[in-house]
Amino acid sequence: MNAEEILTGMARAWNAGDGAGWAAHFAPDADFVDAVGRVQHGRDVIGAEHQKIFDTIYRGSELELRLRDTRRLGEDVYLMHSTSSLDVPAGPRAGHWEAIQTKIVQDGLILAFHNTALVDLADVVHEDEELARRSPQEWRHA
Template sequence: MTVEEIITGLERAWNAGDGAAWGARFAEDADFVDVVGRIQRGRKVIAEEHQKIFDTIYRGSLLEIRRLDVRPIGEGALLVHTTSKLRVPGGPRKGEWAAIQTKVVRDGEIMAFHNTGLTGLAEFAHRDADLAAREPLEWKG
């Protein structure tokens, strides 16, 4: 599978609420770090955990994924960055959510996937305008 086919397949699987199809894009021994920092190990676990959220908090949600960049990192592996917008129609996560993802792809499968929710620095810094205006390396206090 190409990177574009992987991205399109992930988007289709999410929008269909199909955990097995989502998991099919991952290597058997893949690692997935979800947006709350939990590590899911293995295609089977990744598929099962996604089916749980498709059936509950993200029921009926729509995901759009856009490729940012792709670059080789050796031994046939690619480093892929994507952004996403998730629209959730109801429930505790109702609304629109943005995220950025880092993936390692080899032989047409995702080996590693890290999902990070996007938020403004002011919100992250608990509305501390001074802290939010600083660059991360200046956050020592």
């Protein structure tokens, strides 16, 4: 699978609430670091953990994945960055969420996946007046 096919398949599985379908895009011994820093090792664990969130806090959510870039690292191995928009209709994670992902892909399967929530640093530093006056990269995500 190429990068677009991987992202399309992952979004389809997420939107169907299908943990096994989501995990099918990972190598059997893949590593997944979620947006809150938990490490999941192996396709079976990744599938089971995603099924838990599909059945609970992300029930009925809609995910959109967009390819940002790819770079070849070696024969049949590439680095992929994607961005995502997640709309969660209810529950403790209700709302709209943006994130960026880094993936290492080999032979059409994800070996490593790191998901990072996108937040505006301006929101984080708003109580620190001195820091708030500074504007590295405008304190905003792209």
